[in-house]
Amino acid sequence: MEVISGIGELKALRSCWMRPIGLVPTMGYLHDGHVALVRRAREESKTVVVTIFVNPTQFGPSEDFGCYPRAFERDVSILQAEAVDVVFAPSSAVMYPEGFSTWVEVEGITSRFEGAIRPGHFRGVATVCSKLFNIVDPERAYFGQKDAQQVAVIRKMVQDLNMNLDIEAVPTVREADGLAMSSRNAYLNGPERAAAAVLFRALSAVQEMYRAGCRDMTKMSNCMRRIVGEEKLVELDYAAIVDPASFEVVNSLEHPALAIVAARVGSTRLIDNMPLHV
């Protein structure tokens, strides 16, 4: 396994790699959710490239960039055990040299939900993904379904700018009690960790309603709010049922839909979602 930190170095080596190339962009501090992405990439690619880069431009000024958890040596061991071919781990100075001034902006979807709560977040995500896609030039890039709005933003960018890769969303990996795996779960103390599972319970309840034939979206959103509201350590940001491509609130459930939820548990912000289908 090669560990590379320079862009020119990676581009020079790239011409020797067997195709298809599968890219798994991560911010490190890897958990089983990341491993699921890597395994899927491994199955479908001749060369698997995992990037580890805590991207400063997708964090707001009051967010957790400085204390975002890092465990580089452990991450490298995990990726080695998964037979990854290349780890790309650039510094911020390599990715954003002095004078950097180009941004990729996906309008519309980025004004809703996570985009509304975290201004600039998706601009940072779209820009860093554009860069990583150009640097690695993969046939496919793999993202976790847990960050469903991120997946939708990146798919829209790829489509609008005619980029030459496919975006694959990999199902969310969950803890035993249903909590979606996230590097930010490390921030939770004992009682918070127990309370956090309420997001999964709320989403599951809505999925059950849907499977039982309910198509009343107000009732379903209220159900999520009520369940989350029962946990006093958890403060809801939003609970809604949306179109999975546009993240617009849906008016009918004839088409595929996604139940989404975001909440703060202590000072930690968590998001989760569940597709609605029978």
Add this chain to the structure above:
Amino acid sequence: MEVISGIGELKALRSCWMRPIGLVPTMGYLHDGHVALVRRAREESKTVVVTIFVNPTQFGPSEDFGCYPRAFERDVSILQAEAVDVVFAPSSAVMYPEGFSTWVEVEGITSRFEGAIRPGHFRGVATVCSKLFNIVDPERAYFGQKDAQQVAVIRKMVQDLNMNLDIEAVPTVREADGLAMSSRNAYLNGPERAAAAVLFRALSAVQEMYRAGCRDMTKMSNCMRRIVGEEKLVELDYAAIVDPASFEVVNSLEHPALAIVAARVGSTRLIDNMPLHV
């Protein structure tokens, strides 16, 4: 020579093309300046792709998109005679389907000169070039030095987003009296056409001052303004001496610099520039 209008169709054929691929993006209504780009691409590429697309997103609401000159059949004949391999001529609906919402924004340089006078212009240019670069995937793309700020914006975008191509600027081709070739010259009536040559005379005068040892930028800018001011059909927008990469006004002439000028001749807006060197 193949003439292609679909993006999927072009991408499907692309894998059979010999590399390197040279791309010449144009808005059509070709003149000898475009031919110079095509010839340079032909010399340096195994496959030459010329795009003809009047890009609506780089025109302001009060600009000349609707009446921009078009001559598709004649353009195709010219390109055939230059042994171009592929003409890509998509419709606006193909390039910007309903719901299109992703933009590439280069900050800083785009707030100055042409960017200040034409808000949104360079966003449209950067976005369409991103798309064309992804669609054609060339080793090199060729642009006219006449649009020097456009060249600088595209180079900055390519650098910041780590795109996999080189941007080549080809020297401006001029009429006998020095007027830079431009599709917009077609708008000029007889007296305007004669008056328009004043831009070249102003730039040439500054280049002469520079070669004679003058390094006083105020004197040089004033000289351009005075010469242009003598033509009563010509109204100056700006005349300045700038850094050719950032388009910031330079404070000293120790580094390479560019004299730039923009003016309206009747209702037609013309720009031109000249590098300052000995």
